[in-house]
Amino acid sequence: MIFAASTVLSLKRKTTTVGNINGNVPILPLGLLPTMPSSRATLIEVATLAGTSKTSVSRFFGPERDKLSATLQARIGQAAHTLGYQPNLMARGLKGGGSRLLGMLVADIRNPFSVAIVHGVELSAHAQGYSLIVCNTDNDPELEQRHLASLASYQVEGLIVNAAGQPKQPLQALMGSGVPLVLIDREVGQIGAEVIGLDNALAIEMALDHLVQQGYRSVLYASEPPEQASARQERLLRFQQRVASLGLQSEILTCLDERHAVPVLHAFTSAHRTSPCAVLCANGNATLAMARHFQHLRIAMGPVGLIGIDEMDWCALVPPGITTLAQPTDAIGHAAVACLLNQLSRTHPQHAPELPGQYRHAPSLVPRGSTIVRWPQKPGAGPALE
Amino acid sequence: MIFAASTVLSLKRKTTTVGNINGNVPILPLGLLPTMPSSRATLIEVATLAGTSKTSVSRFFGPERDKLSATLQARIGQAAHTLGYQPNLMARGLKGGGSRLLGMLVADIRNPFSVAIVHGVELSAHAQGYSLIVCNTDNDPELEQRHLASLASYQVEGLIVNAAGQPKQPLQALMGSGVPLVLIDREVGQIGAEVIGLDNALAIEMALDHLVQQGYRSVLYASEPPEQASARQERLLRFQQRVASLGLQSEILTCLDERHAVPVLHAFTSAHRTSPCAVLCANGNATLAMARHFQHLRIAMGPVGLIGIDEMDWCALVPPGITTLAQPTDAIGHAAVACLLNQLSRTHPQHAPELPGQYRHAPSLVPRGSTIVRWPQKPGAGPALE
DNA sequence: CTGAAAGCGCTTACAG
């Protein structure tokens, strides 16, 4: 009888045929396919094949296609097709046709929220005929500077920045040379660019109102260190204001490391046995960390409330479900692109000036078991800690 | 009384007037900063300021910098600095210096596994001086074709493709025109490009060995539909082989929708009350779906085993913790870039030919409560359903 | 060690 021989990993890994294949790269059939074009077709080849000029071919692929006669259009289309021609966007960008590239700087690509925003931006950008270079800065200000320089090198037509540090100089330089800029979620100094993101004040209000409605009377606010990130600052500030005006007891935790946070959480819940207390997490990372700490301390969610900004796909899975405020990430991404293109349209008035959407977006409350409890009959009694 | 209002940040930021600001975009101070360069500096301006030729400036920013005298280098460096010069990579790419751009196609950017791979690729690419254009295809073959065309337009020097469909034609065309290509996780026809990813056979073996060791005697395999995705096929195939040779009872589920999967899961666990049974999930999506179904049916994890390929940050959070096989995503991303650059070095022998790492990577088992159970004393008895 | 010149693939006035 096998009595839980846990953790015995038998990675026999011997010759599963799939060993490490070093050095010896298989030879690719590159030179072996003489029928393949050895390099991409160019404008001039299309022109020659179609029996016309470069100018006309260029027009065919630009906004002036209508000015070509039907027959010419047909010939060019035919030639381009048989050659598999794709305009070289780098060359186009060089001459003034615009690179049709947008750059995006993301502070932490492994954050699901960031990814959701990138996804929204990408959808919107592609819908407008732009491609997107995404650079992840891993919250490293130095790397951020390098990426910014690199994006400038690629002649991006616009920049969407979720700042890691405060790259005020480089951004100002870019704006000075006419590159439209929008910020996502975080401000950078007084740089005069639009910041698009969550309506942070509203989110905090919604969270606190919900907690109050559910009967919680004291709140521990859990956030990563707020310096440098304006969204965190806005949320924390509003929390402080609101908690005061609601007459709630409160405490603030700005370091989520287990060593620091677990004792704080423990002390907080212990101190508030006489009336229901809850934890409000400033973002997804905080929610993840605090959920772990709840588990570590075997604190039951619900009896001690837990609510967090940012919805994640596992929030419903952790019993009894974690209440969240979901950010409208697609809308935010869309607004960022719209705002960018709107700026672009000042320079290139041929594009219709799109209305930028709103800049501060309302979250939506997703109530779950972690904040929904039937308190014991006796009013004023502490939460059942089952 | 405010209980420990620690860390009171006085973020004055007073007008938190974060309402919906519609239409009315604030005017940017673009024209108001006459000291700013109205556009990016060019090679020729640097040359003029440094009192030298374009050629020398170009050399200064290329691999031939050493060939310039120390004084000339100093002068050029100085001039470039004061002008804030950044080489225009699009122009460089045009002439033959290489675009220094890599393209990456991702089937589903919202999948944490994909994001982790992108992150690894990005790290590695930047370390080698390349930038990365990431295009997400949302598993849409048509969109995939468009993105491929678009990447070609940007003259990427190499392509990393996590295929959504079977874009054999376009990829072959690209390879034909000399663009290095590596595939991630999924094959595309018999296209002759390296596939980099998990050692799927090994992963399945490790999962089954672990389950057997833990005393489970029958296994339900849960996967998204395997057509089109070679990794899914490889995993499924190995499961079938292995389960046969181990003499396990098994069942296969290839539709994870609640309507379809929940009854199957219910029937499976009901049919195997007499000996411990477990569910093996083919990837992170499957794990998420099946965890939901467990919850829906109130099946206790552990007594009914649950193990999945792909580690996710919440797996430890769902009690009693979900056992996973973590993919070494950074290594996979790194291998992809190395393989690409290795191909590139054939064409440009000045680069040292890097050794490609291995192509099939071993996962690592992360054992948790969902597969670790102390079975009841009586051997042969069913799992305790607490 | 340094530079004049040609050319990468495209766009855009300018002229028919």
Add this chain to the structure above:
DNA sequence: CTGAAAGCGCTTACAG
């Protein structure tokens, strides 16, 4: 409606 020509910012033989 169509095309010849100049030029975008850079690199790279080729000559000194």
